[in-house]
Amino acid sequence: MATTLTGGNPHIIQLPATPSNSPSEPQAIAQQWLTDLQVQLAHPESINLAPLFHEESWWRDMLALDWDMRTVHTATEIEAFLRKRQGPSVLSNFRLQNKGQFKPSWNKVVDSLSWVSSMFFFETAVGSGSGMLRLTQSTEGRWKAYAIYTSLQELKGAEEPLGKRRPEGTTESMPGGLGGGTWIERRQRQQEFLDEDPTVLVIGAGQAGLNMGARLQNLGLSCLLVDKHERIGDNWRKRYRTLVTHDPAEFTHMAYLPFPQNWPQFTPKDKLGDWFEAYAKIMELNVWTQTSVASAEYNDSKGDWNVTVTRGDGSQRVLHPRHVVWCTGHSGEPRVPKFPGQDSFQGTVYHGSQHRDAAELNVRGKKVVVVGTGNSGHDIAQNYYENGADVTMLQRSGTYVITAEKGVFMMHEGLHEDGGPPTEQCDIVSESLPFPVQFALSVHGTKRFAEAEKDTLDGLRRAGFQLDFGPDGAGIARAYYTAGGGYYIDVGCSQLISDGKIKVKHSPSGIDGFGTHELKLADGSALPTDVVVLATGYDNMRTTVRKVLGDKIADRCSDVWDLDGEGELRAMWRPSGHPGFWYFGGNLALCRIYSKFLALQIKAVETGLSNGTRHEERASKI
Structure with a gap:
C-alpha cells in the first residue's frame, strides 16, 4: 500500500x-x-x-x-x-x-x-x-x-469547571468569601479591571473573540475583549441586509452553549448578532464596546504589552496584558483595485465590504456590474436583482459552487447534523485527518455533491458561468483552507443565473479600465453600467495588524492562512512569529474547535510549560 x-x-x-x-x-x-x-x-x-x-x-x-x-x-x-x-x-x-x-x-x-x-x-x-x-x-x-x-x-491542574467540577456559586464559596462582595459586585469590578490588568487582551468580539474569551476564562485566565462597535454582534448586524449564515446550525454552535433545538438551520445576521450579545452575558465575558486600540508596544525583557485603548467616551486606558489575540476576522484589509479612467466614471464604484442593501438605493432599471463571483459577489448580485436592477456578474476565472440545500448537508453527514453524535466528539473527528488527506477525500465527496446537484451545475454552464472544482477537484475544502474563498454556497442566486435573470460575463484577462458610463474589459468589449461593486476579496490578515499596530509588530508576525510545508495552516491558532501575539479566526465551527487549542497554548505559556514559539521550520516533502 x-x-x-x-x-x-x-x-x-x-x-x-x-x-x-x-x-x-x-x-x-x-x-x-x-x-x-x-x-x-x-x-x-x-x-x-x-x-x-x-x-x-x-x-x-x-x-x-x-x-x-x-x-x-x-x-x-x-x-x-x-x-x-x-x-x-x-x-x-x-x-x-x-x-x-x-x-x-x-x-x-x-x-x-x-x-x-x-x-x-x-x-x-x-x-x-x-x-x-x-x-x-x-x-x-x-x-x-x-x-x-x-x-x-x-x-492537569487546570481542568475546566464543567459538569461535576462546576463552581458552587454561593458567595461564601467565592474567593475571599462575603468580604469579596456578591456575584454582581464582583462582576462590576471584573468588567472594568479595577483591581488588575487582564492576562489576555482579545481584539474583536465576533465569533472568534467570544469563543476565545469563554475558553480562556474557563481555564482561569483573566481576559478582556475590546470591540469598536456599539454593541456586541454589530460585526454581523451591520453587514448587508439579506445575509444569513451558509453553514447549518449543528455545525455552528458556540463553545459550551449550543443553539436551542428550535434554532433555524441558517441564521439571519441580526439574529446571530443578538445571540452573540446574549452569549457574552451568559458566559460572563468582560467586553468593552466602542473601544479601539490607539497604540501597542511589546516589551521583550518583561514579556508583556503596553496597549493604549480609547473608549467610547474618549477616555484612554493603558493595559499591560501578557498576550494579545487578534480576532478581527480571518481576512485582512479589503482588496480594492484601482483602474484607469475610474475617476472620470459618472456612476458609483465601491468595494463589496461597503455593501449594505440595494433597497436603500434607487436602483430599479439601473445597470449594475458585480466584479467577483464568490459568496459576497453572488449575495450582492441577488440583492440588486431583487430590487429591480439589471445585474451582470463579471467572472475572471472559474468558481466552485455547492448548494446549501443539498451539498452542504452531504458534507456533514454522520457528524455535525441533527441527531448526530455529541458536538465535542464530532469536532475531534472532523479535524483528525491531515489536510492533504482531507483534500484527497474531498475529491470523491465533490464528485458526489456534483452528481446530486447536476441540474444546478448544468444550468450554470448553459448560462455561461464558469465552474472550477479546484486543484485535483478537491472543491470547497481546499478553496477555503488555501485561499479563504473562490467558492459560492448557493442560497438562490444560481437559479437566477440559470434563468438569465442575472447575466454573466466571462473576462479571463480582467478589466482594462472605466469609461464615463461603462466598464471596459481587456478583450476590447465594454459593459454599460451605472454601479460597479468590487467583490474582490481581502488581503492577508496581517495587513490589518500592520494598519492598527504598525510595522514594528507586523514585521515580526507571519502571514496567516494557506498551508505551510507540513500541511498545517500558517500562523492561525498557533504561534504567530511574534511573542505574546496570536491570530485567531475562521467560521463559527472553527472558532469553537480551535479556541480550545489556542487557550491551552496560552495557558501552557502562563504555567511555564511552553515558551509560545513555533517549532523549527521543516522542509516540505509534499
Whole structure:
C-alpha cells in the first residue's frame, strides 16, 4: 500500500488502494494495534514503527507532542518525531472508545479505500487527550496505521469547571468569601479591571473573540475583549441586509452553549448578532464596546504589552496584558483595485465590504456590474436583482459552487447534523485527518455533491458561468483552507443565473479600465453600467495588524492562512512569529474547535510549560 505524492500543486496526494475484506473483529484489531503502539512508546529511544505504520503514513498532532500544530508524513519521519518528542510528552494509558458512533469499526471510505477506525483516549505528562486511529490492511493482511491523530484536550491542574467540577456559586464559596462582595459586585469590578490588568487582551468580539474569551476564562485566565462597535454582534448586524449564515446550525454552535433545538438551520445576521450579545452575558465575558486600540508596544525583557485603548467616551486606558489575540476576522484589509479612467466614471464604484442593501438605493432599471463571483459577489448580485436592477456578474476565472440545500448537508453527514453524535466528539473527528488527506477525500465527496446537484451545475454552464472544482477537484475544502474563498454556497442566486435573470460575463484577462458610463474589459468589449461593486476579496490578515499596530509588530508576525510545508495552516491558532501575539479566526465551527487549542497554548505559556514559539521550520516533502 502506498500514498502517491503528485507534482504541480502542493499537498495533492493519491489515496492508497486497500483490500476490501470486512474484518470480523475491528475492536480486537484496534486494541492490538494500540497496545503495540504503547509498548513502542515506552522506550522512545528505540522506537521501531515498521511493524505498526505503513511507510506512507501520517500523524497529525495538536499540542499532545509539541506545543504547536504538526503534521508528520511517512513512517520514517514519524519515528524520528516520536523519538524526539515522546520523552518529554509521555503519551501513555491509551484507551479505546468503547461505545457510540466512534468505537472501533470497519469503514468503506471510498471505492478503493477502507479502514478500521476508532476514537481513543490517552494521558500525557501534562494532561489528557483524545485521538483517532485509522488502520488499513496491507496486501499481506497486516493492519497498520495510515493516519493517527492526537490532541491535547485538558491540562492537569487546570481542568475546566464543567459538569461535576462546576463552581458552587454561593458567595461564601467565592474567593475571599462575603468580604469579596456578591456575584454582581464582583462582576462590576471584573468588567472594568479595577483591581488588575487582564492576562489576555482579545481584539474583536465576533465569533472568534467570544469563543476565545469563554475558553480562556474557563481555564482561569483573566481576559478582556475590546470591540469598536456599539454593541456586541454589530460585526454581523451591520453587514448587508439579506445575509444569513451558509453553514447549518449543528455545525455552528458556540463553545459550551449550543443553539436551542428550535434554532433555524441558517441564521439571519441580526439574529446571530443578538445571540452573540446574549452569549457574552451568559458566559460572563468582560467586553468593552466602542473601544479601539490607539497604540501597542511589546516589551521583550518583561514579556508583556503596553496597549493604549480609547473608549467610547474618549477616555484612554493603558493595559499591560501578557498576550494579545487578534480576532478581527480571518481576512485582512479589503482588496480594492484601482483602474484607469475610474475617476472620470459618472456612476458609483465601491468595494463589496461597503455593501449594505440595494433597497436603500434607487436602483430599479439601473445597470449594475458585480466584479467577483464568490459568496459576497453572488449575495450582492441577488440583492440588486431583487430590487429591480439589471445585474451582470463579471467572472475572471472559474468558481466552485455547492448548494446549501443539498451539498452542504452531504458534507456533514454522520457528524455535525441533527441527531448526530455529541458536538465535542464530532469536532475531534472532523479535524483528525491531515489536510492533504482531507483534500484527497474531498475529491470523491465533490464528485458526489456534483452528481446530486447536476441540474444546478448544468444550468450554470448553459448560462455561461464558469465552474472550477479546484486543484485535483478537491472543491470547497481546499478553496477555503488555501485561499479563504473562490467558492459560492448557493442560497438562490444560481437559479437566477440559470434563468438569465442575472447575466454573466466571462473576462479571463480582467478589466482594462472605466469609461464615463461603462466598464471596459481587456478583450476590447465594454459593459454599460451605472454601479460597479468590487467583490474582490481581502488581503492577508496581517495587513490589518500592520494598519492598527504598525510595522514594528507586523514585521515580526507571519502571514496567516494557506498551508505551510507540513500541511498545517500558517500562523492561525498557533504561534504567530511574534511573542505574546496570536491570530485567531475562521467560521463559527472553527472558532469553537480551535479556541480550545489556542487557550491551552496560552495557558501552557502562563504555567511555564511552553515558551509560545513555533517549532523549527521543516522542509516540505509534499
